């Protein structure tokens with residue numbers, strides 16, 4: 001390692017430009033940015049931006065340094081550029097070097113499920129004995145692992161890191177970085193995994209994490225893991241200790257048995273019996289892994305183990321966005337209270353909020369492993385770098401270090417004190433991050449700040465949206481652009497929040513139906529180019545003011561826009577991007593092929609209009625029945641665009657496919673595709689229907705339950721006559737919320753605590769009755785109208801419509817709540 005590289009070890013590592021706030025701070029001078037090229041982005045594009053924000057050290061890839069880029073870099077005279085072949089490999093190598101400086105026990109965790117929970121629980125359970133460094137959330141990737149391990153410092157006495165891989169040959173790099181002394185293999189799923197040839201190969205690859213470990217802990221009931229361990233590890237590492245456990249009587253170091261919430265563990269030092277805080281099978285497995293690991297590290301008696309188990313809290317994987325009082329948005333993150341977690345949560349500000357006021361409410365940071373003054377100085381500079389307007393610190397330690405924070409910051413010794421002394425109603429129009437260690441009970445603060453919603457809400461899973469976006473991106477590859485349709489309130493999912501996520505993930509274009517939808521996006525800080533599909537002449541001035549780009553579909557509209565633009569003052573040099581729609585068979589909007597010469601003629605007289613894109617729409621992209629018609633539309637489209645191009649003398653971006661088309665017609669992808677319903681979780685071609693994840697879950701609650709005798713009727717017009725005595729529950733949702741009236745009288749079902757329950761009688765405007773005789777149900781219980789268990793496609797089929805109608809039918813009076821799973 002060169003001296004230059006060694007020096008990088010002492011700096012703060014940045015790999016995502018979005019982590020860096022607008023203002024330059026002491027921290028920016030002590031940071032190095034690794035420009036990494038991924039499938040969808042290139043870190044080298046952000047060097048200028050980061051330089052302006054005060055970053056001075058950059059690791060760049062030689063092959064990315066074209067002569068243009070080298071010229072660009074000359075504009076940053078104070079920067080130091082460290083050239084390398086591969087920036088990711090450099091991060092990994094530096095992290096591996098960093099790891100080698102520590103001679104402490106390090107636990108490495110891999111497996112299909114439970115990695116994050118076992119890690120979080122172990123950190124909680126071992127906090128009395130160790131200063132723990134751990135991966136934030138599920139930072140377990142090729143990049144996440146080095147960033148996690150780089151946090152190790154001299155005060156730590158234990159490291160706990162997780163490693164996740166998605167294809168073969170990835171574990172080797174992670175092994176060198178984590179170098180676990182103790183390994184935990186949680187379990188192995190049976191799911192088919194594209195990145196691996198076989199199931200056994202997947203196990204073998206994961207086992208590579210442990211080749212240098214002294215101890216390996218796993219459950220011998222996974223016979224395939226047991227076999228591969230015996231074959232691969234026992235052979236290469238004669239000194240390794242294998243600490244196995246079994247619940248089925250297999251040969252193992254610990255025999256475990258569970259009766260209700262009582263666990264008995266029989267091991268080398270006799271038997272102990274403990275009461276478990278969680279009893280579902282996955283939690284039991286995770287808990288046994290934790291207990292066996294604790295007994296491996298320490299001699300602990302049953303009382304002490306029980307004490308610690310009693311303090312254990314469930315691990316919430318979510319970072320939730322909630323609607324707050326006075327038009328505030330709350331980011332509720334009580335999951336991680338370490339500095340790395342704070343950094344992640346702050347980067348969520350940049351992702352979600354375009355509001356001005358950023359407020360952070362933070363408790364003492366427990367177990368940071370750093371001297372207090374370093375810690376709070378670091379926290380303060382993170383806040384400053386992320387434009388936090390108001391900081392509220394709660395707890396004796398953060399209060400004692402108030403000198404590091406901005407002058408307007410407020411400090412309270414306890415949560416109670418904050419709740420009594422601080423006027424929460426003084427917070428308005430802000431995004432508020434609430435983050436506290438568990439003993440501070442910050443849920444009470446959330447409770448006070450949260451706006452109460454009526455029982456019906458549509459939950460939008462932002463991670464599922466991202467997953468779906470990535471699925472389509474991978475399908476079309478990097479050369480083809482993506483326009484995302486966010487018309488109709490983003491198919492009912494909430495336009496501003498969805499668009500903010502899409503902007504964060506840097507899609508190429510957005511499209512809306514009407515000008516006012518575009519204006520609303522601009523007002524929420526969306527800067528992506530936006531196409532408006534129905535640009536009425538009355539809205540031209542608005543389009544122009546908000547830089548919205550019209551779709552032009554007729555000679556009339558083309559001329560009107562042309563003369564409008566020509567009459568704008570000071571437009572001599574700028575051009576106006578427009579989008580031309582060709583009608584190739586839908587016969588809705590669009591120029592017919594024979595009109596192309598007139599379009600060209602007009603555009604040559606009006607060079608200010610520049611055709612950014614030209615497109616058409618397939619009438620039956622999702623059905624094989626229409627394949628030959630689709631082909632005919634494609635051919636017509638190609639002829640029309642070729643004629644247009646030769647007339648114009650330049651080549652606009654061409655696009656034809658919607659979501660189903662992306663899956664079914666790889667050959668027609670042209671320069672761009674238009675993603676719609678697939679993003680929102682419905683794969684309408686039904687060919688790869690499990691590749692996308694449902695995004696929305698519509699919830700409601702039970703307002704009342706009563707027992708109604710057989711022969712009585714339920715609801716309007718006595719339609720729901722009961723043939724049995726039934727428990728009838730009334731739900732707080734009706735057709736005015738978007739629960740279609742055709743789903744009444746037993747056609748539709750809802751999900752109540754694990755049971756499908758039919759509707760009874762007609763659906764009313766604000767209420768629906770269901771039969772919960774077969775379910776365990778109580779007043780106030782949550783009910784799912786659609787989501788994972790009841791799919792939108794199923795509802796659509798039952799009432800003879802399409803998923804689009806169900807999605808966009810959820811009325812705007814239903815609150816949208818957004819959340820991230822956190823991994």
Ligand SMILES: *Cc1c(COP(=O)(O)O)cnc(C)c1O
Nearest residue numbers: 485617658659660674675676677
């Ligand atoms: C809505 C729309 C789409 C998206 O269609 P999906 O089937 O939802 O993918 C694509 N193109 C145009 C012109 C649209 O209006």
